[in-house]
Amino acid sequence: MNRYESLLDEAYSEGITVKEVKLKSNSDGLYVSNKIALNKNRLNTNDEKYCILAEELGHHHTSYGNIIDLNDIRNAKQEYQARLYSYNKLVGLTGIIKAFEAKCTNRCETAEFLGVTESFLNEAIDCYRDKYGISVELDNYTICFIPNLWVYQQL
Known part of the structure; x- marks a missing residue:
């Protein structure tokens, strides 16, 4: 069974x-x-x-009502919450660390390792950079988002 299934x-x-469906x-x-x-x-x-x-599962868990009009700030916030749900579910900071541990050396390899598209990974990284700033520490790792994504293990 693959990840999608x-x-x-x-x-x-x-x-x-x-x-x-079409x-x-x-x-x-x-x-x-x-x-x-x-x-x-x-797709x-x-x-x-x-x-x-x-x-879309993120919308199930985080959204309510018709949010198609993203010019409404309330709808845009719900769209953001659904996307954040998907980024955390499929990528997450731990996923970035696991990709580093698996010796992934670039975003293409990381996306392939996580089973996501490269554009989805890039959007997730942008979201995390906006949320955490330049870097974030998790367990014994530091994940840096600027200037490029890189991870290092603290000794």
């Missing part, structure tokens, strides 16, 4: 129906009332589906 199982166990909109996915639609027109790989499914 495992996340599908998690959704189903929470009573959420997930379908891959959406008329340019959205990659939509969440409404315990139903997730993934856009077959836009070609399991990594892409994995990332979007995690974000």
